[in-house]
Amino acid sequence: MSGASAEKRGYVLNMGPQHPSTHGVLRMEVHTDGEIVTRAIPDIGYLHRCKEKIGESETYFKFTPYTDRLDYLASMNQNHGYCVAVERLAGIEVPERAEYIRVIVAELNRIASHLVSFGTYGLDLGAFTPFLYAFREREKILDIFEQMCGARLTYAYIYIGGVMRDITPKQLGMIQEFVDYIEPKLDEYDRLLSYNQIFIKRTANVGVLSPELAIKYGVTGPVLRASGVDWDLRRDDPYSIYDRFDWKPVVGRGDVGSVGDSWDRYMVRLREIRESVKIIRQAIAQVPIGPYQAKVPPRLKPKYNEVYCRTESARGELGFYLVADGDVHPWRCKVRAPSFSNLSVIGELAPGLMIADLVAVLGSIDVVMGDVDR
Amino acid sequence: MAMKIEEVIAEVMEIAGEGAVQEELDMPGPVLRVPRESLAKVMPLLRQRGFDSLMALSGIDYQGMKKYKADAGDSLGVVYHLFSFAERCKITIKVWLPREDPQVFSVAAIWPTAEWHEREAYDMFGIRFEGHPDPRRILLPEDWEGWPLRKDYQMPTEYRGIVHRDEEGQA
Numbered sequence: 001m002s003g004a005s006a007e008k009r010g011y012v013l014n015m016g017p018q019h020p021s022t023h024g025v026l027r028m029e030v031h032t033d034g035e036i037v038t039r040a041i042p043d044i045g046y047l048h049r050c051k052e053k054i055g056e057s058e059t060y061f062k063f064t065p066y067t068d069r070l071d072y073l074a075s076m077n078q079n080h081g082y083c084v085a086v087e088r089l090a091g092i093e094v095p096e097r098a099e100y101i102r103v104i105v106a107e108l109n110r111i112a113s114h115l116v117s118f119g120t121y122g123l124d125l126g127a128f129t130p131f132l133y134a135f136r137e138r139e140k141i142l143d144i145f146e147q148m149c150g151a152r153l154t155y156a157y158i159y160i161g162g163v164m165r166d167i168t169p170k171q172l173g174m175i176q177e178f179v180d181y182i183e184p185k186l187d188e189y190d191r192l193l194s195y196n197q198i199f200i201k202r203t204a205n206v207g208v209l210s211p212e213l214a215i216k217y218g219v220t221g222p223v224l225r226a227s228g229v230d231w232d233l234r235r236d237d238p239y240s241i242y243d244r245f246d247w248k249p250v251v252g253r254g255d256v257g258s259v260g261d262s263w264d265r266y267m268v269r270l271r272e273i274r275e276s277v278k279i280i281r282q283a284i285a286q287v288p289i290g291p292y293q294a295k296v297p298p299r300l301k302p303k304y305n306e307v308y309c310r311t312e313s314a315r316g317e318l319g320f321y322l323v324a325d326g327d328v329h330p331w332r333c334k335v336r337a338p339s340f341s342n343l344s345v346i347g348e349l350a351p352g353l354m355i356a357d358l359v360a361v362l363g364s365i366d367v368v369m370g371d372v373d374r
Numbered sequence: 375m376a377m378k379i380e381e382v383i384a385e386v387m388e389i390a391g392e393g394a395v396q397e398e399l400d401m402p403g404p405v406l407r408v409p410r411e412s413l414a415k416v417m418p419l420l421r422q423r424g425f426d427s428l429m430a431l432s433g434i435d436y437q438g439m440k441k442y443k444a445d446a447g448d449s450l451g452v453v454y455h456l457f458s459f460a461e462r463c464k465i466t467i468k469v470w471l472p473r474e475d476p477q478v479f480s481v482a483a484i485w486p487t488a489e490w491h492e493r494e495a496y497d498m499f500g501i502r503f504e505g506h507p508d509p510r511r512i513l514l515p516e517d518w519e520g521w522p523l524r525k526d527y528q529m530p531t532e533y534r535g536i537v538h539r540d541e542e543g544q545a
Contacts, residue, residue: 045513052498053522215426215459218487231459304441306399308430308455308466321432321453325439336430344490373513 010038013355017046023120023362024369026343030350030358037358040350042343047373055333060086060300061160063333068154070335071371073116074314076109076145079158084239085309085320086160089330090302097290098162099241104175104283105148105157106240107276111182112141113314114222114269114276117366121266122193124363125202130193137182144174160300162293172284179277186273194267195256203266204257207349207361211260217348218341221316223365226252226268227260233312240311245282247275262364269366299328315339315366339371379404379463382423386467389415403464410469414479417454417467421484425456425465428485433495436470437525450476450499450524471501480506498523 016027025046031039051070055063067082068075080102087094094102119134142152148171149157149164157164193199209219211227224231232249234242250271252264302324310319316338323332342365349361383404387394390408397405408416432455437448449470456465471478480503482489492503493512500521503509511518517534520527531538 045511045515048513050522056523216486218428218485229459236462306401306405308401308464310429317429319430319455321430321455323434325441331439332432332434334430334432334434336432340490341487344487348486 015358017043023367026367026369026372028346028358028362030355032355035354035356037350037353037355040347040358042346044343044369044372047369049374051335051374052333055335056329056331059328060090060302060330061298063330064159065154065156068156069370070337070374071113071313071315071318071339071368072153073368074109074113075153075155076105076158077113077311077313078318079156080106080240081309081311081313081318082320083158083160084311085307085322086300088307088309089305089322089324090296090300092161092294092296094162094294095291096241096288097166098292098294100283100287101163101167101292102158103240103242103245104167104280104287105145105155105163107279107283108141108144108175108178110314111273111276112138114273115141117269118189118193118266121363121366122199124359125199127193127196127199130189133185133189133192137185140178140181144171144178147171147174159293161296162291166292167287172287175280176284179280182273183277186270189270194270200256200263202357202360203263203364204261206257206262206357207353207364208258209260209265209345209349213345213348214260217345219316219345220341221312221314221338222250222268222272223265223316223342225250226264228252228254233310233317237310239309242279244286245279247278250275262360265364265366301326301328310336313338315368315371316342335374337371337374339367339369340374343367343372379465382420382465385419385423386416389419397468399466401464401466403466405466405468407468407470410471410478413467413469413481417479417481417484420456420465420467424458424460426459427457428481428487428491429455429457429464431455431481431488431491431495433499433501433523435499435523435525437473446470448473450501452478452495452501454481476501477504478502479504482506497521500524 011032013030013032015030017025027043029041030037054066067078070078115134115138119131122130146152149155209227211229214224214227230251250268252259252268256263303326306323308321310317318338319336321334322330325331350358386406390412393409395407397407399405432453434451436442436446451470454467469478492506495501497511497514
């Protein structure tokens with residue numbers, strides 16, 4: 001079709017900012033030709049809360065709770081990323097016990113986040129039931145977190161130098177009970193949604209992301225792995241104590257379509273839950289006795305230093321570029337958010353998709369707008 | 375294509391010419407500060423040498439920073455954190471830009487992920503990227519005034535009829 005006729009028949013559709021499938025306040029300017037998307041331009045910033053500015057004006061400790069609100073579905077992972085960055089910046093040694101507790105809660109939160117992704121993805125494509133299943137399971141994780149730190153969504157549990165409170169044997173028992181419970185459920189999800197014919201028709205071969213394009217656009221996390229790139233920061237740029245556990249990053253295989261399609265992105269997350277369960281089981285068995293906090297002065301004043309520290313959040317590479325200048329505030333606190341870069345690739349994937357498939361692709365990328373807009 | 379990081383450093387230092395400095399920092403991978411004129415040559419070279427991933431691109435304002443008081447003065451800067459998947463090594467490139475004319479070569483054509491990161495640096499610091507395909511604000515509204523992450527930024531008291539008051543209730 002020539003450009004002129006596209007012009008004549010083209011129609012611009014405004015998707016969002018309150019569209020149910022945009023997972024928050026994202027607006028997309030969708031240029032269409034009939035049912036086919038010719039161009040999609042994301043418009044972000046509706047949830048911008050000046051996190052980097054706040055980071056520069058608060059002390060190192062006081063910024064921890066703000067990191068919860070970046071990617072609010074995986075707050076523990078955000079806390080973890082920030083604390084690891086500050087500890088590298090100031091040269092703080094974290095006690096062994098705290099490291100184990102951190103890994104346990106971070107992996108639990110990864111499971112919770114992937115469960116939300118699983119549930120809402122079904123919802124996006126018209127399957128309501130999986131959503132209820134996913135939230136039923138997630139509730140159990142939130143109950144555990146509530147026991148541990150009193151909060152259900154924004155925890156500020158992982159602290160600079162350790163964790164806020166010690167973990168009790170009862171809580172460890174709850175976690176053990178949960179991992180025993182969730183594993184068989186994953187087979188149930190496969191029967192319920194993953195291998196459902198309608199679901200496969202909606203997602204297989206839709207929005208195929210090649211590994212080259214993914215790397216060019218700075219796509220990370222499950223989305224990158226779904227494209228066949230065997231890359232996980234927990235293994236490949238190790239932080240904390242992830243190198244002590246026996247587990248494997250999950251890579252997309254194109255089981256029902258081609259590598260890097262929406263189904264693969266969905267499936268990588270579901271399979272990652274099993275890997276997180278493996279890590280949690282090993283960590284529970286190994287938690288040592290000892291202190292859970294290092295002695296860190298409350299008015300932390302690191303001398304001039306810079307770090308770029310990246311950790312594997314539930315959505316990909318969460319990087320903090322921190323610059324210290326001998327003051328109680330960091331001089332610069334840049335947050336490299338995984339969802340921000342992951343979303344930027346949608347402009348490349350959109351042309352040629354059906355409008356309804358755009359929703360399928362967006363859902364499979366699994367962005368959290370709090371993370372995109374910061 | 376095996377890459378030796380020492381060779382890359384030497385190549386960059388040569389191509390960047392006068393004014394290029396290797397900073398001593400305890401970071402994985404070298405930290406090189408290059409003159410902004412050389413960036414259009416340095417960045418394609420690094421891409422060619424295997425740095426296929428731009429992890430982060432950050433704007434920064436050095437005005438008032440104790441460490442760089444003597445040499446950076448009130449410059450702005452851009453910091454590029456690069457990574458090579460094949461070689462598993464990192465390199466950090468910095469440029470300093472004069473406050474009156476913060477303009478620098480855009481790397482969006484080399485690493486498309488920079489397109490949004492550069493828009494953000496423009497949005498927050500007013501840094502202009504030459505050759506950027508879509509130089510607009512990204513997080514803030516189009517009609518926002520000023521560059522919020524600059525150190526001399528003054529909070530506006532009003533935006534489109536919405537009045538901002540401080541803790542004492544003053545507009």
